[in-house]
Amino acid sequence: MKNNHHVDILAINDKRNEPYLSKISDLNLLDNSHFIKPYGKDAIKHALKVFNPMKPRNTWTSIKNVAKASWRLLKASNDKYSLRDYFNLVVYAEFLYKGYDVVHSHSELPSVYFRPIVTACNYNFVTTFHGLQPVGLTNLPEPKRKTIAALAKHVFVNTEFAANQYRSIGGENANLTVIPQGIDLDMYNPDSVSNIKNNSSLEVLSVGRLHPDKGHIFAIDAVIKLIEMGYDIRYTIVGNGPLKQELKQYIADKGCTGIQIKTGLSSADLLAEYRRADIFIFPSLKSHDGFHEETQGVALQEAQAMRSVIVSTFTGGIPECINNGHTGFLVPDRSSEKIAAQLEELILNKESWPTVKDSAVITLRERYDINVIGQRLMQAYYQ
Structure with missing residues (x-):
């Protein structure tokens, strides 16, 4: 924002919790923020909005973009895509061919859901690995991590320990870049x-x-x-x-x-x-x-x-x-x-x-x- 770039935010859940929401509001990004789940009834409802008879021009544009993206995935013979991936093209149709210079996924799971959009649109993609989930919580399966690591131009980690951890769990070929998580020293003053x-x-x-x-x-x-x-x-x-x-x-x-x-x-x-x-x-x-x-x-x-x-x-x-x-x-x-x-x-x-x-x-x-x-x-x- 300080460099006058346009930013869109996509969250895959609807946890509009303070303090994140207040920070987004302070940056005047609420209108650019989208809370769209990639699964369940919410995803189906959002997908149906693509085919809105009240907005035929938008509907036709979305249908063309989804068809174009689907064809590109079919031609990507070096990679495999599931029916869920094609469904996600519909759910996130509004993000197709928007001309984004960079797509940054700030955790692993959104990377999986947004991968077909990144591939179809040939977006430059980066992601962040914060570390494994605590014992007892589900982590991303290693084959999916390998796929995301191969797709990303950068995988950001906060320490060399995290980099070594990522290499050992499927990210051995990733382009790892160590950048710590920063804090707002004006807030913590x-x-x-x-x-x-x-x-x-x-x-x-x-x-x-x-x-x-x-x-x-x-x-x-x-x-x-x-x-x-x-x-x-x-x-x-x-x-x-x-x-x-x-x-x-x-x-x-x-x-x-x-x-x-x-x-x-x-x-x-x-x-x-x-x-x-x-x-x-x-x-x-x-x-x-x-x-x-x-x-x-x-x-x-x-x-x-x-x-x-x-x-x-x-x-x-x-x-x-x-x-x-x-x-x-x-x-x-x-x-x-x-x-x-x-x-x-x-x-x-x-x-x-x-x-x-x-x-x-x-x-x-x-x-x-x-x-x-x-x-x-x-x-x-x-x-």
Whole structure:
């Protein structure tokens, strides 16, 4: 948008949730946004709109474009297309032959649904791989990933760890480009958020999905240990997920009133939690298969921007994001003892915090500022 380019947005679901919708509105892109599911009754209803007798000119144009696109898919003998792919030409007929210079799919699944449109129109196509879904959730089958990797001019990943992960699961021939996920430093600005801290307690924060692979139980045990040693600590965990009730019960059974779990926070409330936090714990776990691990951990950059000191586990792509001892601190995963020891060291050496915070902010501005990331993406698009 800053380069005066036209942008259309297509979402394959109808989760018009804040904060994404508010960002789209701020950019005046609501009129250019389309929420179209590629399956179910919604897809059928949208496909029928192509044949609208009230708009014969548009209908005729859509029919011609769908026929042209179908013929091109039939001639693409080096690739196979299913009936669903041809149906998707109808569902997304309004995107056929629009002259897009680049089509960017920001996750894997939309790539599959939009592939026939990209092929038929010969659009330049790029996609983003954020990492595998958590254990228990469905990932894209490897044959489909191979197809998408071959089609894409760029596959964007946020760390070298994610790049190696992608190569090992079907993307060995992909043109991988490492560009971290950026954050808006104007939004995550501690000077624009009131500090609501009103006590002398050490404020500790974690933000993330309440899932076994996030390792919250180890951080909880570490904080409980320090509280039992006499340290005045308040630990807030923000998130939702399958472990919410189990973690709440665990905290209650321990009789610890200094630890709380919060869910359903607004963007403003989440920023306030970041602003209040002295230390941010990111206790994510290494997986036993070596695949299902954090690729970047964007909450780390958000916390650093809000001037929290980071204590994270040495897992996945996190060591690429945290310079241990300089912009944050890394400890082994699955060790409440190591987390507690690092927290205690920070408590006893508060004079070191400003240097760590300043180093983290310098790195954020150089590597993770959304404006820097935007320019890197534009360079890739122009290639």
